[in-house]
Amino acid sequence: MYVMQEDLARAQLREQLTQAEQSRRRxxxxxxxxxxxxxxxxxxxxxxxxxxxRLAVARAM
Structure with a gap:
């Protein structure tokens, strides 16, 4: 059971990192x-x- 929770936590962190990187790039x-x-x-x-x-110089001539 622990392994599934750790996998889920890793997946969520990976998703957060991906979203943060996309936000930074935008x-x-x-x-x-x-x-x-x-x-x-x-x-x-x-x-x-x-x-x-140029116009001012041309007018001054």
């Missing part, structure tokens, strides 16, 4: 996606700022 993937979106927004802002600066 969280990491979300962090990567957020970082990519932030980088894309920053790139667009930099492009707009550069275009605005």
């Amino acid at each position: 969280r990491l993937a979300l962090q990567v996606e957020k970082a990519q979106r932030r980088a894309e927004r920053a790139e667009r802002r930099a492009d707009r700022a550069a275009a605005k600066a």
Whole structure:
């Protein structure tokens, strides 16, 4: 009887570890996606700022 309880406990722990790992991977993937979106927004802002600066230089001439 003891062996069955130990096997069940091991199986439950293994399942918990699997779920924790999947959760960690999902969280990491979300962090990567957020970082990519932030980088894309920053790139667009930099492009707009550069275009605005070029326009200001062109108008000053």
